[in-house]
Amino acid sequence: MKNISELEPTIVTIFGGDGDLTWRKLMPALFNLHIDGFLPEKFKILSVDMKDIAQEEYNKRHLEGVNKFSRRGKATKKKWKEFEKCITYVQADITNDKSYNNLKNIFNETDKEWDVEASRIFYMAVSPYLIKEIAGHLDNTGIAENSQKHRIVVEKPFGHDLESARELNKVLQGIFSECQIYRIDHYLGKETVQNIMAFRFANALFEPLWNRNFIEQIQINVSEQVGVENRASYYEQAGAVRDMIQNHILQLICLVGMEPPVDLNANSVRDKKLEVLNAIRRFSENDVYVNAVRGQYDKGWIEGQEVKAYRDEDNVDNESLSETFAAVRFYIDNWRWQGVPIYVRTGKRLQEKTSYITIQFKEVPHKIFPSGVRELVDQNLMVISIQPQMGIRIHFEAKKTGLDMRLKPVDMIFNYSDSYKNDPPDAYETLLNDVILGEATLFMRSDQIEEAWSIIMPILDVWASNPPQKFPNYQSGSWGPPEAEALIAHDGFYWHTFTEPLDNSSRLTTK
Known part of the structure; x- marks a missing residue:
């Protein structure tokens, strides 16, 4: 400092x-x-x-x-x-x-x-x-x-689609140098998001396992309990994909999927993120039907309070087709990640407000412990919790206390509040401090913005040309439409939802 x-x-x-x-x-x-x-x-x-x-x-x-x-x-x-x-x-x-x-x-x-x-x-x-x-x-x-x-x-939003983002970049770069333009995404200022790079690249323990040989699937969940509140005029034009996936969630995929940069120089880091965006598989029209699900919330109950359907919110069209939920299966087509599905899920009026990344590791290649000695058959998980709790949890098997050989899932937990006594800075504090210092690492470059738009445009185009027939299709207070469950169940998986507090007195439970 x-x-x-x-x-x-x-x-x-x-x-x-x-x-x-x-x-x-x-x-x-x-x-x-x-x-x-x-x-x-x-x-x-x-x-x-x-x-x-x-x-x-x-x-x-x-x-x-x-x-x-x-x-x-x-x-x-x-x-x-x-x-x-x-x-x-x-x-x-x-x-x-x-x-x-x-x-x-x-x-x-x-x-x-x-x-x-x-x-x-x-x-x-x-x-x-x-x-x-x-x-x-x-x-x-x-x-x-x-x-x-x-x-x-x-x-954000930086543009409404790929064409408008390119046009805005063209205008700004015609006036300013690229090094003067700081495209802000507040998610990148969050402590736990920044910690992903430290976790991966400052430790010899994890990076050797960080590839398709050991990881079976990745999930990114960003859920909100609130509805659109006072943002209806914006949300009617945006929807969940533009609001969350095009920026926040694709940036999380970059941090999880990127190769090690040579140093922490802004362009070194952003070059590696761009490589991930370039490698994310683009969807054909048929791919969109198979890999993407949309939803809109109906009335329901959140923490004991009855809440409105999206179409009943102030300033929302009573026949609105804007999605308030989206789930997508992505693939990164490169040597490290080929074949590993990345499931993302985001929405409003869901059961809990929470953001986390789940890394599910493959089963051991040869099982020497019969199923009878295992209390629960759980695969190893790593959970990076972004909000409201901040920390990292590793879920693995260990021997249960006793004379016989019985296994029980246990958790190893790093919790920010336990390890650091000072409050973490708000994301905007981090990002404004970086702008003052002229440090651009946490800000989006023009080519990153355009690649991110190019990834989601096939989804937006197909959805725009094929209006949903069943909106609203999920109840407020649920985890979204049943089609999102079917999306992941098709591959033999299920969405991990974590309800336990991030402390050492609890055990991670999934469903």
Whole structure:
């Protein structure tokens, strides 16, 4: 960690500075970076929005956001007073060059005050359709032209399909160097997701087994109990595949499937991820019918509360065809993973909120223990739990205490909360810190974005041309439609669902 006096003076400009993302995520994350000493000594936040808000009112609202959403809870008066001195609210029409010239004056005055050219970060916390316009105005006014010091951060969704993603890349790369563009995926900032690389490549124990010779199947489960909440207008256009699989889940597949990079340089790591995306099998139309399942939630019960069907949610078409659930069987066609199925499942209004990766190892080649001495016939599993618990569990067989030879499944557990006493940073803290440092490893490169879209476009195209006939097709509070069970059962497997807490007093149970 650099001393704050060694960090470059930085100005973070947030377009959409009074929006929900800034209130819930960005301002709490920046405040925590301030508390932990990760922000430069010379640091300023320009919150740009069209609303007419007094500075005092703006600061008060975002203190409320910090108090509500920060992992630390309520801010102390002293720390907030220090932090709010960095915040300047700027009322602006972001469709007008005049507003950007005003920003340019603020940048120049600040550089003069600090006696140094500050790094400039432009965060697009706005609707996707505004990104091209903002980029154009930044170009027109020349306030983001230094490729070494000026960076832009673009939130997902990055495009709506492959064609629009290519078009957005073309626009941005016509204005900025690729090294200036930080395409953010908050999932990559999660501690357990980052730990996958450390787990695989810092230990001699696991990597020799990490291939088709020892691994039988891989499952990735990202389930949510909530419905669409206040995101219906977005979700109606997106659906589960665009919202989760195209970005978050494909990135998890990259981390699990990638070859060891030569070093931790951003492009070294991203090159290896790109190799995985290139190797993922593309689907023909017939392949989509065999390998992909979609669903939409009906009314049901979640933790004792009755909840609506998706079509009954506010701002949702009562005949909506948007999928709120998707399950897909992928294959990576390369030497390491040929023939190993990767099952992914994601959806809303499912039984639990949880994210985990399950690695199922093959059975031993010769069974010397008869079935009668085994309490349960379980294969070895490795479970990487991302949320709400964070840790890694290895599930294996051991001898049960006693005079006779009887086997019982046991678990070896690494739990973040047991091993580390300090709270892990929020994903946005990690990613914003990396942007400030100019570290791009956890951000998507243009070729990665386009390859990810090319993988899922056959699914989206087939589904668009063949409307579902049975929506809604799963009850809220379930694990999704029965077709998802059939998808994996066809190969002789079943979805692993883990209901035990991640501690050493429990044993992993699957069903």
